[in-house]
Amino acid sequence: MNNNKPVVAGPRHRNRLTMSLYSLPLKKSAITLNLPPTLYVAGAPVEGELELDYQLLLEDEIDRIVVGLEGTIHTKNRMGAQVESFKIGTNDFLRTSSTLWVRGRSTPPEGDRILRIPFSIPIPADSPPSFGFESYMNVAYVRYAVEIIGMRTGTFAVDRTIKVPILVVAPDPLGSALRTELKLGWPGDWGRVKAENRIRKMPWGDYSTVKMELLVPHLDTFPLFTEVPYSIIITTISAPTKRKGAAQPTKDIFPPVPRSASEIDFELRRHVDLQTPYFPSNPEEYVTDIISKAHAPVPPVDVEITDYVWLPEEGKEDRGCWMQEATFHSSLVLRYTPTFLTEEIKIKYTMHLKVEFPGMGNVLRIEFPINIGSGIESPIPIDEQALSPTSGSIDVPATYWDPSKWTDQ
Numbered sequence: 001m002n003n004n005k006p007v008v009a010g011p012r013h014r015n016r017l018t019m020s021l022y023s024l025p026l027k028k029s030a031i032t033l034n035l036p037p038t039l040y041v042a043g044a045p046v047e048g049e050l051e052l053d054y055q056l057l058l059e060d061e062i063d064r065i066v067v068g069l070e071g072t073i074h075t076k077n078r079m080g081a082q083v084e085s086f087k088i089g090t091n092d093f094l095r096t097s098s099t100l101w102v103r104g105r106s107t108p109p110e111g112d113r114i115l116r117i118p119f120s121i122p123i124p125a126d127s128p129p130s131f132g133f134e135s136y137m138n139v140a141y142v143r144y145a146v147e148i149i150g151m152r153t154g155t156f157a158v159d160r161t162i163k164v165p166i167l168v169v170a171p172d173p174l175g176s177a178l179r180t181e182l183k184l185g186w187p188g189d190w191g192r193v194k195a196e197n198r199i200r201k202m203p204w205g206d207y208s209t210v211k212m213e214l215l216v217p218h219l220d221t222f223p224l225f226t227e228v229p230y231s232i233i234i235t236t237i238s239a240p241t242k243r244k245g246a247a248q249p250t251k252d253i254f255p256p257v258p259r260s261a262s263e264i265d266f267e268l269r270r271h272v273d274l275q276t277p278y279f280p281s282n283p284e285e286y287v288t289d290i291i292s293k294a295h296a297p298v299p300p301v302d303v304e305i306t307d308y309v310w311l312p313e314e315g316k317e318d319r320g321c322w323m324q325e326a327t328f329h330s331s332l333v334l335r336y337t338p339t340f341l342t343e344e345i346k347i348k349y350t351m352h353l354k355v356e357f358p359g360m361g362n363v364l365r366i367e368f369p370i371n372i373g374s375g376i377e378s379p380i381p382i383d384e385q386a387l388s389p390t391s392g393s394i395d396v397p398a399t400y401w402d403p404s405k406w407t408d409q
Contacts, residue, residue, distance in 0.1 A: 030056035037382035043125035067095030076139040132397040175223035175373035199362040206239035225374025227331040257326035261301035273346035
């Protein structure tokens, strides 16, 4: 079977995803695939419809139309840092197809040249989620696509092919329940992660103390497309000093608390564990800023800064330390491939929180691993007109949507 280059489906088509197969002599649509933009769930079907122009099918000598669903795990690992040879692994874990139309067996209703044929293809319940990762040393993908093949007769005939990538995630009943609770206002326990350090502005003198605490809902899994609230509390305690009078300090005391969200580095990173030709590889990938640096944070970050509080030493009212606290409240929304594990690929996520203070090496860090789940139990529509993280689409590289480049990676 000789297939021509497949038609490419982009990730953002308005209303419904429509791919056309052209009759070469007339350059008119012979077959149209209607596939609503959807985030599919393993264990549920992919449902769509073919619109067949019967007259053009006959003129283009198409004898049979087959619909298929494919899923592939693809890895490509460089054999060494300075070499151009690769070890490529391909696991075609899903290949299913069925015949939708055969010449002579079904025709359009009288007076109409369009034949409409619905189809439904089940996705196996144990299928991994859609995923893409690209770096200089490693490439890893979990890809899904619906493929329509119009089979033609003749010695030199070329089959007509449509290949449309789709997104798939695993069902997540626990995350679905948590999603509902989060939307109503989190009623449960909160997880607390703390960090503390003693710092000084110069290499001499007394030490000050800085503390940081990250508060997030205590969740077994963080569901997609849902606002998850968090708070960051930063406390500074100055080195011992003398106090004159009862007034507040007239200027910032070292170490100063952050006064803007832009002074906080809060990001999500992903570890991609791959079996490579040279050794097991676990590259770390920056995913996104939870608090954006490029523009005003979305969602916005509320900041509360307390007045200085005097902490006197025991028995000495005029000697002690100044304490101040800054609290940052906001929420995060995840739209990334859920945590998963296969023989070829394992991914996990970690929140990285960092605050720097004046002076060399004066840094507070928190690393907090999280498990991401889909948060859904059945397919949901993707709102292609909405660019927000709650649009229902997970983030994958642009090449995921271009099947013509799949064999090049």
